[in-house]
Amino acid sequence: MIDYALKKSAQLFITVFGVVTLVFFTLRLIPGDAASAMAGDTISGEALQLMREQMGLNEPLMSQYFGYLRDLVVLDLGQTITTRLPVAEMIGNALPVTMSIALLTILLTVIISIPLGTVAAFMAHKGRTRLDNLLTGFAMLVDLMPSFWTALVFLLLFSLTLGWFPASGAVTLDDPMAFLSRIALPVLVLSVTQIATMARITRTSVLEILSEDYVRTARAMGWSEFRVLFRHALKNAALPIATVIGLSFGNLLNGTVIVEFIFTIPGIGNLLINGINSRDYQLVQTLIVFYALLFVSINFITDLVYRALDPRVSF
């Protein structure tokens, strides 16, 4: 286990270092430089020079790079150029919102998709193909709905037509009920896609396990189909499914950007889009690195937990 964790940590370190380096140098590829790109046509001459000075753009490239690395290590994320707010504080405010959406989505997904997928697998295994085809075909269709489109349809249906959820309004954690009703639609939109994906994956894993020899052994020992399905098949499928849920976190991050944009929710996704639109490269750079770190760390943890929990993986 330690051996594997060390090896994986070394890999993680290289990856993170590569991510930071890649983002830093790619941003320097912008024609002109970040200052002139941000300034656009409005600022010129001395003001632009001053801005360059402030952003450290006049220093040699490599010293900028090392300065940036140093700042990252001590978690000095600097200030945004447009709002003059500390980037760390902005992320700190936005992150709980995004994470609430992501975690609620995962919760809803697990509760619904796993029983659904298990039942579909059971149907398929028993040869009731028509019902199974219907379920899987529907899941695939839902899975492929572009999330921004689903969001609009839900907005039209549940918010504008039925008026169940507010389409706009302040989002603060101080008022939990208002907060929940505000993020309910975004969570629903994301869940629909995630449920479809996870149900399909659950179905595939459980179906595969149902044709394993040890399932037949359990049947031969006189256990009922129901018990075999839940005690043996689902138990064996649980770990891989949990892993896929962990790995699907990237998809979820993609999705939060879109729903936060549509429902105007002040999460890190919205922060990113606003940053791009206001050409605040300091903010964009930090956010992109932050997303990558979040994503690889969760994958890393998922992988280690999987290995720690699977009795078959010996160390």
Add this chain to the structure above:
Amino acid sequence: MANESVDTAAAARPRLPVLALPTEGLLANRKVQVAAMILVPILALTAFAPLLPLQAPLETNLRAIMQAPSIEHPFGTDRMGRDVLARTLAGVKVSLLVGFSVASIALVAGMVLGTLAGFFGGVIDRVVMTVVDIFLAFPSLLLAIGLVAIVGTGLIPVITAIAMADVPRFIRLQRSQVLSLRSRPFIDAARTVRASKGWMMTRHIIPNTVAPMLVAGSIASANAILVEASLSFLGLGIMPPAPSLGNIIRDGQTYLQEAWWISTLPGIVILLIAFALHFLSDGAREELDPRARK
């Protein structure tokens, strides 16, 4: 010496595993047929859009703004009186172009780099896979968003950005295929007759990777279409007035209550295309890998 019966059923099976795909089996596959039933009409409509009795996609008609779907305007009109169907078909053209280009780039780059990494291993493998890991550290849409933020908007940047996110996935897939093929006994069999590395690569390894890569390519094109639409929707892809399914839907967002058709109908078209492409790859996989058949 007794000969085994030549006319066994196994011997009489008509299927020929040609280089890439078992064409006959594919055409007979139900899922492939369903995919074709969706894709062929959409392709035909898109190709012959100029011949249809529709307004040009950019033509405005302020006397007929936000009209509900009718015979004249099957998808209705938008706030400037443009025909939503005409714009949708023009958007589909963009989508298909993006899907096809991204899949092609990813396939070619993935096969070349993945084969090199998998077959030669060592330093090449380590360098390629480190870069791949770095790119895979970004959630795919976010990588595309980041790249578009730098490179700028428009068709070519969008294709580049999406392809950049897909190429690493294809390298990884191709590499794992090559690695598993490399340990197959038929490679040992080729080594026992002193076949060169080039011989094994061109005659044994690459031919066996083509079909699964095409299956993955079909999914990648569907995915690229969805990502392009998302980018355009966020205002980071194809910029108005040039139509794209994403920006048409974004246009309609403001008038969701007054003119639901502007956003909803193009969305259904995207969904149909993505669905058909997935069905196509599912069907192809069934034909290629009999174990996937259920």
Add this chain to the structure above:
Amino acid sequence: MTYQSELAPTLLEVRGLRTEFDTRAGTVTAVDGVSFTIDKGERVAIVGESGSGKSAMAMSLLRLLAHPGRVAGGQVLLDGRDLARLSERALNAIRGREVGTVFQDPMSSLDPVMKISRQMVEPIMRNLGLPREAARAEAIRWLDKVGIPDPAGRIDAYPFEMSGGMRQRVMIAMALSCRPRLIIADEPTTALDVTIQAQIVAMLKDLTAEAGAAMMFITHDLGLVARFAHKVAVMYAGRIVEFGPVDAIFAAPQHPYTQSLLRTIPSVGATKDTRLPQIPGIPPDMRHKPEGCAFRARCAVAVSRCAVDVPDLTARTGDLVAACWVEGGLRAAPKALEPRRRVAAPLDDTRVTVEINNLVKHFEGRAFLPRNRRAVRAVNGVSLRVRKGDTLGIVGESGCGKSTVARLLLGLEQPTSGEIFIEGLAQMVFQDPFSSFNPKMTIARIIDEPLAVQNWGDRPARAERVEQLITQVGLEPAHLARYPSQLSGGQRQRVAIARALALNPSVVVADEPTSALDVSVRAQIINLLADLKAELGISFVFISHDLLTVRYISDRIAVMYLGEVVEYGPAEDVFDRPMHPYTRALIDAVPIPDPRLEAARSNAPLRGDLPSPLDLPVGCVFASRCPMATELCRTDKPVLKKYRHSQEAACHYAK
């Protein structure tokens, strides 16, 4: 059913059982009207090749078939109760409780994420109504009975922490622990090594006898059956073609299929100039079953009626029943002797084609931390010679390093140390012909590949050579345009042999060339190899775990154990007068297809498992399992020494 003993009451009676599989290509009848009985405490063997429907039949009894298989008709009477009509719920009370099952592959038949204790204790609690503690004690008792060392500790192990042989013991303990009256064992030893196989068979026999349970033992290995069965049913193409007491089946079989199967097993005394009797053709494809008797196409005595009517089981001499229109089966026709093989005059030539000196191969383990790296010592100082035109047989169980030696010979692996000299070219015939061919190449290109790689001649010359090769291995040029998936297993192995011969090698290495083939087809391939050896005068290295076949085809035999040669010498000598205790154990483990000979043999099976090649013992590698090991063996490593005039053995106590 014709067979019914008056005294012993019937336990299981199967009547007209039919099992169908609904496939894309239509309905396949895998089991086509099977009827038989098993008496209380009786051991019945069901013998058949793959596709004969034997496993489908066994699984049908308890309706354990997975979709798309289903029981389409017939009765399964257990004590008069028809299991085929029972509800799932009622059947669940029978499964495990009345009828226990042992499956083929112990590696996959136990739930990998559940401890043995949970898998064993809960069924005991449910079926025997014991409280948890008592059930656990009962489970430990059974684990002890099946020979699991330290059962009280091992019961809390996960299956992956045990070897294949150990897991199969656990399966048997599980099946017996609920005191069933019938055990169904579906090829329980096929996935295991010969010495382990012997242990398992002996244990199954003893424990079922002790528990008074009946046993239905499914196998493809007719030889194995002689050791323990009371009765034998032979299945072919979904039907029982012959059924009766084991002595009668072996002494005077009545059905041509049984008769041919028994003849194809190389006998202990077979000489090299006699061809193995072989069954022509291949088993029928169940998707397109022929009219009339399914064995007709491969039968030497088929008459016109066989093409029209399916024969039913009718009573024959010796309490047998057989399904054949021809009385006496093959005995009805004069025995067509296989033409004798012209054995090449023993070459005075003492030139050596292959010489291996002190060959060592270690596989380095990969780990991030150096202290976790451990080497698997696959081959530890092997020295062997193959003379021109000779065949060297290498035998041993899995993990003994025999396949690594083959790969080293072919240059597929680089030796850690030691030397290999080969005069001329070495070529290989692989175990599984299907995976050793590129599925996207035609047979013509597969055979042509060695020639093309070596730029042998021009295109027409190569095409001519390919045609010559394919006829040489008994196929037709028409096969050349096919793909590997369109040939049968035996045909593919012929193609593999043709390809190996393409470059006129001086030595052909065949690694388990028949183990992936149907039993009835194996003799064809053995004969082909022996014929080619006699015709072409090339050397062979024949690697197998099947001692009878190795003995039949080889001039010299090397017995390997844990990466070392423990005995080496002329085939007949090694087989008839083994000097190493391991060789003796291997030979004792080989089932002889004759119940009377079997009964007379002292087959005390070898105890224990193979030690891990990760940490080998200091002294003799075999000491941990050897019945005669002493302190000397555990500390001093014996070397291969010459005894008699040509036999070598690595044992302190060899004489």
